Amino acid sequence: MGKFQGKLFTLLLFIPIILGIFGSCDKTPPKTGTLMDFVPENASVVFKISNFENLQADIENNSLLSKFGKTSPYSFFSEKAVLLKNLHPTTQSLFCINEVNDSVSAYTFISKQTKNLFQTDSLKNRIIETLTLDGQSLQRITIDKEIAYTAIIDSVFVVSSSQQLLQDILKRKTERDETFKKVFNLPSSNGFTALVRGSKVTLNDSTKVNFTSWSALDIAIAPESFIATGITLATDSIPQLLNVFEDQVPQQNDVSALVPTDALGAVSFTFNDAERFQKNLRNFRGEKETLQTTGIFGSVSEVGSIKLKTETAIFIKSIDASLTSDVLARYVSAKSEFREIKISSFSEPQLFRQTFSPFINSEKANYVFQVDNFFVFTESEITAQQIISDFQNNNTLKNTSYFENTAPDLSTASSLLIFKMKGDFSEVISGFFNSKSKSEIKNIAFDEFPLAALQFSYDRNFAHLTLSCKEGGGxxxxxxxxxxxxxxxxxxxxxxxxxxxxxxxxxxxxxxAQDMGNKLYFISDSGKILWTKKLGAAILGKIEEVEISGSKHIAFATKDAFHILDRNGKDAKGFPIKFKDNVTQPLSVFDYDNNRNYRFVIVQGKEMLLYDKNGKTVKGFSFNKAKSNIAQSSVHIRMGNKDYIVVAEESGMLNILSRVGKSRISISNNFNFSEIPIAEEDNTFVVITKENTKERITQDGKVSSQKLxxxxxxxxxxxxxxxxxxxxxxxxxxxxxxxxxxxxxxxxxxxxxxxxxxxxxxxxxxxxxxxxxxxxxxxxxxxxxxxxxxxxxxxxxxxxxxxxxxxxxxxxxxxxxx
Structure with a gap:
């Protein structure tokens, strides 16, 4: 795989590492309070973050990011950034990364100034100095030898690890690129978005190329994976490689059916008009003369390379294999046969570099063979034989569980698709980190990440982009x-x-799940135990899912407590609530208006207690105690525009209440309640008794019975x-x-x-x-x-x-x- 693909892949694949690592100038003043207008000039990455604390928790749980704890960039932000850990934004914030030089990066954090955003009074070992430079005032804060610079500008709080960057922002030297403004203002359905400057990327040891201008990626970080989706934009003012796909309809990528499972990676690019695509590439390279490419690619829709342990193979996929074979005939001569597949020598090994550079730079396409609609070119006969064996034995990427796990994230057709396999990330990562970190990176094992995929699908003047990297699960x-x-x-x-x-x-x-030792397990969908919690008793009934302050929580009751835990296993504020008397029914959760204003119902014999999401007793609920023990968990039923709370008693009495606990329907009948919960069917209440009668109760209190x-x-x-x-x-x-x-x-x-x-x-x-x-x-x-x-x-x-x-x-x- 060329260094172009590696560098580009790095830029996107390791956006989360920068995070875990916890994110033309004019004189026009910024708009008051608009965060975008304070982004430092030439930022390489800008992160838009809705919930800063949740993001930090996600990063800590991510098994890929955790591997970078000892590398220089990660430790700089995670271990030494005492200031960052004391930031508590309540609104959207920006986290920007600027590359100061080849080995040093600086961060800038931007958020609306709020009361508790950054409180220094409780911090130990702090030194706060006010500096006035060029008529501008800022603070230098030193905490445990970490130095950062802060200022409040137009009700916006800005902190940076670089004094120069903050001074530039104060002087209105901020990011003014129009393409950046476009991607910044794109709508996002995610709480965490990365804006990545395309800039130049390395193709070969001495060649660099522009690929795109800016990318906007919505990123989802899970314990064993991260997935990014978004778009990337190129401009016409300077040559950018993305634009070679202009006027090309993305075609189906089938390379996964060919790539051996022990390969280190693969690249696939597609086109529907070979002549136009080659012309676009020549224009990009600045070539004026038309190169004769022998017409081999006129019947081809997919081309690419496969990186093996010892060499790189090249492939083309034909839409008419017999036609492609006829065109190739004059350039091949039979060499040998392996498992009934003919391996021939190829007389134009430099053809692919001449035609498809910078995507393909190899000049060692010495041998060729055909399997299905693929024509594969290798440096040696031995490699040809290995690829044939793997293909015939279905020992290919397409047949692996980890590809099956990744494939749903990808489109079946795209302009450019890049695979990284077998955790072969070291070369890619070391290109991103400074030279001091390269040795550290080489010692990190990525074996549990068998596949990462990066995909571009061109669409007019932009491309859809998807990145997926997951643990294999094994x-x-x-x-x-x-x-x-x-x-x-x-x-x-x-x-x-x-x-x-x-x-x-x-x-x-x-x-x-809970075990007999009353230990609660929280397990990822790949079988990794994320956390455990020892409980004092068995959970009654099912665990309920709730959302509090925008975060997922789980709620449940045991015989002596009411628990709400966040997704990291930590108790929500105000919980657990302990009880002296036993809880006798599973927890009920009511969300009357689907607005997360929950009512949590705890039953203790005859008593019915209501709590809110803060663990406070709900006032104004008049039904506090039944006449006999409550027989089932209470149920909330909505019919039309009316809410009903249904409480069944062991005596056979059925209470149908309003939201405030007052009787809404009066019923004279008594019922021998079974374990089947009371339900709503056809705008009636349904009770299934122990005698297997079906009792229907209308909203005006009429009861009808049916013997089942x-x-x-x-x-x-x-x-x-x-x-x-x-x-x-x-x-x-x-x-x-x-x-x-x-x-x-x-x-x-x-x-x-x-x-x-x-x-x-x-x-x-x-x-x-x-x-x-x-x-x-x-x-x-x-x-x-x-x-x-x-x-x-x-x-x-x-x-x-x-x-x-x-x-x-x-x-x-x-x-x-x-």
Whole structure:
């Protein structure tokens, strides 16, 4: 792979490292309070950050970034940046990186000035000096020998590690590039965006080339991955390599079917008009004469290179293999045959460099062979034989679990696609860091990151850009059809209850489970235990997901406490709440208006306690105590524009209340409540009794009864427009009968995943997990192995689903289905 690709890949791939590393001048004054107008001139990277503290937590949990703790840039920002750690912005902030010289970088932090943004009173070992330079006033702050410079300009707080940068900002020497302004103002759906200056990148030892001007990337950092998506812009004022794809329609990239699994990387670029593409490249190189390229590429749509351990191979993919073979015939002569594939010598080894430089610079295309629609050119016969063997044995990138995990992030067609494999990042990374860090980088192992992909898809005068880098997981294996076992994880002791899937980061979910030792586990979707927490008792019922101050949390009750934890396992402020009397029902969570103004319901025998998200008792709720013990977790049901809180008592009394706890519907009947939760169906309340009668209650309090002709294990559940019942082995989904094999089944569970409804049910004797859609059809690849009820959630990729279930007593299994 050429150094061009390596340098470009570095610039984008290691944006998060800079972060973990915790981000033409005129005299026009900046607009008051506009953060963009304070970005220092010639910044190489500008990060737009919505939640600074959450971002720091994400970085600490990222397994790739954690490897850089001892390198010079990382340690400069993470270990020595005491000042940065004491910044608490409540609004959007900018973090800018400027390259002062080849080995030194400086940061600038910009945010609206707020009351508690930066408080120095509590800091020890601090020295604050006021400097007046060129009529401008700024502060020099020294904390534990770290020096930074601050100023407040037009209600904007600016801090920089460089005095010169801050002085320049005070003098209005800030970033004025029009393309930068365009990417800065692009809409973003993410809380963390990187704006990257394209600038010049190294192609060869002595050649540099402009690729693009600015890129805007929305970045998602998960514990074992980071994914960036956005656009990159080129200008017409100076030659930039991105523009060679002008007027070219991105074609399908099939190189993954050819790349051996032990390769170190690959590059693929595509075009639909070979003549125009070559002309664009010649114009970019400044060549006036038309080079005769023998017409080989007229029937070609994809070209690229594959970096192997000992050499680099070149490939072309033809849309008409027989035509390409005929054109090549005059330049080849038969050399040998390997596994019925002819290997020929090639008389024009310099052709690819002449035609496709700077994408391809090799002049050693000495041999050629054909497999399917690919024509592959190698330096040696031995390499040709190795590629043929791997191709015939399906030992290629396309057939790996880690490519399958990455592929959903990528488009099937693109202008330029770059793969980095086998953790072969050292050369790329050392090109980014200063020379002092190169030896440190070489000692870092990236074996758990088998694949990183960078993709550009040209579209008019810009390109869509995607970057994906993930841990391999190593344990993923194909089960059947479209089901993959992502991990099988052994806990310290037997699993207690049912493991759950909860929403995690943007691209994946997390698994939560408790063991018999009452230890709570928070597990990534690749099977890595992110944290554990020892609890004093078993969790009652299911864990609930809530969002507090823009961050995901989990909430649950044990017999003696009410917990809310953030996604790093830390207690939310005001929690846990401890109780002297036992909690007797699982936690209920009400969000009446879907505005995250939660009401958390704790039941202790007859008592019903309501708390808000700060752990404070909700005042004004009049139903504090039932006449008898409460039989089920209370339920919130909305019909039309009315809210109902439903509380069932062991005495048979049913309370239907308003938001403030006053009786809303008066019911004289008593019911022998079963374990089936009270639900809403067709604008009526539905109670399934222990005698298997179905009681319907209207909003005006009228009750009608229906005797059900069902067995003792009958179950009823409803979610939205999907209703499911189970009677022995008869499963009905929206009235459609699915006869299951005779056996012992868990209660069916309903889930909404990617706007579709699914039903899970497990046969516990044969240990088979079934998943059905709302039409009653079993999903391809099921049943799979499992011993408990199964929960579902979203997984990586389009329409992908995750299913978590208990295996053996102390084993948790996560499946992915597409």
């Amino acid at each position: 344990t993923a294996k194909s089960i059947s059809g479209t089901v993959t076992e992502k991990f099988s994880l052994k806990l310290e002791s037997a699993v207690l209850g049912t493991p759950q899937l909860i929403e995690g980061h943007k691209e994946s979910g997390n698994v939560v 002709d069902v067995g003792s294990n009958y179950w009823f559940t409803i979610l939205g427009n999907t209703k499911v019942t189970l009677d022995d082995n008869k499963l009905r989904i929206n009235g459609k009968l699915v006869e299951l094999p005779l056996g012992l089944y868990t209660r069916p569970q309903l889930f909404n995943v990617s706007r579709n409804s699914y039903i899970t049910i497990t046969e516990t004797q044969e240990k088979k997990v079934y998943v059905f859609d709302k039409d009653g059809s079993i999903l391809n690849g099921f049943p799979v192995y499992g011993t408990s009820a199964a929960t579902m959630g979203e997984s990586n990729g389009k329409n992908a689903k995750s299913i978590v279930v208990k295996g053996d007593a102390d084993i948790i299994i996560l499946y992915s289905s597409s």
